Every structure is written in C-alpha cells, then in structure tokens.
Amino acid sequence: MQLTDRSKKTDKTPLTLAEKSYLPGIAKGLGITLKHFFSKKATIRYPEQKRYLGPIFRGHHILKRDEEGRERCTACGLCAVACPAEAISMVAAERVKGEESLYREEKYAASYEINMLRCIFCGLCEEACPKEAVYLRHDKFVPVFTSRDQVIYGKDQLVEDMNERYERDAWTKEEMQKLWAQQKPVNY
C-alpha cells in the first residue's frame, strides 16, 4: 500500500564503475553542501534579532482601559473560572462616587493578580472575558524571572498604560494572512 507519494523506490541496480569509485557521488554531495554553505540561514541570532511572531501570539497579559482611560474589568471572575491553571485571583470592590473616570463598571477589581509561574498562556481568560478587558499581547513576552517573588503580576504590571496603548495588528483571519505575507522575515 502506498501511503505517500513522496517515497522513493530504492535503486538496487548494480553500481557502475564510476559509482563504485564513489567520486562522482562525493562531488555531488560536496556541491550540495557548498550550496547550503552560502545560502541564506534559516536561524537568527536570537536575543539581538527577533522575528515577528504573528498577530495572534499569546504573550504578556494586559488589562485594557477603554477610550476614556477607564479600566474595563468588572471583576466578574469569569477569567479566573476559565483559567485551567488557576493562575488568576482578584479582589472585587464597589466603585464609589468620584471614581467614574477610573472604572467603567460599578464593580471593579481592587486587586488583580496573575501568577506567571502557573499560567500556561492558553488565552482562555481572554476568550472568557465579557468586558473585553483582559488580553494577551502579541508583541511582548513575560520577562524571565529569577526568583519566586517576581512571578505574581499585580495590577501595576498588568493595567494598560494610556501613553502606550496596546493595539492588536489583526483581528480577522484575512488581515492576519496579509500581515504574515508582508512580515515573514525568513524564507524557509
């Protein structure tokens, strides 16, 4: 039974004299490797050079603000429930008078913590959120941590900075494919 059309039939005819001397085969092989020696490299010098990871890469979490700069999260806890790694925990609080410019909803997260050691970057929190508050950035990694007290990310690290708003490059499949076609840095 033929499984693929890529299989090559083994050539079992007797070797000719030239083939027995191995020299033509060796020359051919050396030619192939020499071609690769001068060809474009598939790998990059990573920490200095970086590749575009695509618009749907799941990186650092961010708690979005709305257009007026108010936090969108209403501390409903759906993200924490959806999280398979139980990485999210939060404390809800009621918005008092005068805080309308800070929080969009009447209830907000007084503290919101993600344990990055537990998180598996599955993105389910992003999918669960009804308020479009939590996202995983496509352009930023969670940095390497070297001790356990660095792994819990609080609101100070998660809430969006209004001066550096986060925009996702593409939302639809078509947009994404267009981006890939433009930004693909290396031809494999």
Added chain:
Amino acid sequence: MDSVFIIKSLIILGIFAISLTIAAYETYFERVIAAFIQDRVGPDRAGPFGLLQPLADAGKLFFKEDFIPGMADKWLFILGPSLAMLTALMTSAVIPFGDSILYDGQEILVQGIEVNIGILWVFGVVSLGVYGILIGGWASNNKYSLYGAIRAASQNISYELAMGLSIIAVLMMASSLSLRTIVESQHGMNWNIFYQPLGFIIFLTCSFAECNRTPFDLPESENELVAGYHTEYGSMKLGLYLFSEYVNMFISSAVIATLFLGGFNYPGMDWVYATMTENFGAVVGHNLSTLAGTLVFFAKIFAFIFLFMWVRWTLPRFRYDQLMDLGWKGLIPLAIVNLIITAAAELSGHALLVNWIGLGVFIALVYAWSAIFGTKKTSL
C-alpha cells in the same frame, strides 16, 4: 647564546604555538562550518562572532570533574590521552613551513628540524599515535571503548599501507625522503598533484582514515559505540583526545600540502623573489619572500582543513566492512598501479605525459574489464 639559536628556538616555539592555536580554532570553525552547511548561524555567544568559544570550551573542560573509572587501569588511562597529544604535536617538527631566514650571514630553515628522513619520521610518529587511542580504549575497561580502540588500530594499519604506497610514488619523483627536498622539487607550479592525481586521491582518502574523520570515524561512531575509545573519558583528558584529533587534522593538511601541492611554492614565486630582493636588498627581500611562501603554505593548509570539515558534514559514515573493502580491495591495488605508472613515467623521461597516459590506459582497461566481465554483484 648566539642569535641563530634564539631564532631557531623562536621558530620551534612558533610552530608549536601555531599548531595549538590552529587546533583550537579548528574546533570553532568546525562548528561554524557545520552550522553554515546546515543553514544555521553557529556559535556566536562568546565574544565577537563567538571567537572566544574555544577558550570557553577549554575552561569548561578544565572545571569538569576529572574522573577515573574504578576498574580502569589508572596509569594507562592517563597515559592514553597524553600519548595521543604528544604524538600529534611531534609530527609538526619536520614539516617545512617556509623556505629560510637569512640572519647574521646564516641561513636558518623555517622548520623544526631538517632531517633527511622527514617523511619516515611523520609516518613513524603517526603510527605511534594509534597507541594513544589503543591504550586509552583498553585501559577504560569498557567494551565499547575497546571496540573503538581496536577499530582505530585495524583501520590505521589498513590505511597506512595504501598511504605508504601512494607516498612511495612521490618519493620516487623526488628521489629523497626529506620533506624539504620534496618541496623544493615542486618549484613554482611544478606540483606533484599534476603528476600524481591518483596518488593524491589515495593519500587524501587515507589521511581522512588516519585522522579518524568522517566518513571513516568508525572508532568513535556514536550510534554504535557510545563514543568509541573515549567513552569513559571526561574533563581535560577528553579534551586532549579531541584536541589531538584537531592537531592531527592540521598536520595531515600540512603533509598533504607539502607532498602534493608544493608546500610553500606558488606560481610566480621567482618573480616575487626577484622583485623583493631588488627593492629591499638581498637579505630582507629573501626573508620577505620566505614570509610570502609561508603564508601561501598556510593558505593551502586552511583549504585542506576546510575540505576535511566540508567532507565531514557531507558524507555519512562507512560501514565497517565497506571501510575494509575500500582499503584492502580498492586503495591498495590502486596505489600499486599508481606506483607502476609512476615508475614507468620516471624511467621514460617524460614524467608528466607518461603519468597521464598511464592513468588513461589504466582507466580504459578497467572500463573494458568491467564491460566484458561485468558482474551483477554490488559489493562495494
């Protein structure tokens, strides 16, 4: 102490240092070339372009635990790598790295020692080198090491025969065993490779085998023998084994360049010599043209080192019976034929012409033979 002695010592020290440096950087370039051939970028973390990588490797090896297995023969276990390194470094003594330096009215040869049996010295020491592997493999008290060691021994013995036979043809042309005389007989572009294309291929193949390099790296074939003769070794003892392999590679490149590619000879050297002596005076001009010759020689060595690595990352390993077949049934008869052709050519007085005619006749005969008596078997 007279200055001649000092210069001589400097030359010897220089050869020693250069062989070690080149061996160290061979490890780096081996990785870079491997990486480039496999479409990667290679080591680039230590220093600019990863140039400090050999230092980092050596540092790592020095700080590893120096372990001697319980059942191993302790002294032989230490002797093995030492011997391998010692013999690897000894060979470079007779290789003429350049013409000569004129100093103080004396002519100092750019060579460790000029002995009239240079090539025999190389052969003797290289054959000793297999003891390093054999002793190390045996002393490890490990069957894989022993297999590797025995493979190395039998492989070296088999290929030394063909190697020796192909060298005899060169020796007949130069009618001397001294490497310097052999080099001087290839003045200008009169290189032995043009007289001995077959001998060159045989010698090249055999030196791959002698250096235990792919496609003949059976002594350390990792998929069969863990790591062959150095399975039990770690720390700098392993380092010495690996390092001696790279020194050997450098030396065999140098020997190939000396025997077949005219050593420090290059086309137009007479013109360079004449212009140099004209412009800078007899002494300085002579020394400068010696320097040019040495540089050319090193360029040839580097080309061969590149070839060694290039082949390593191209060809798969031979099977053991294929290796022995190639050595005994392929290369040795070919070397004998080459010897006969060369002898006839030397006697005829038109060496170049008769060599090529002989080779052509031989190939035609083999073709005719295989066309008439062509068998169906695919042994090789």
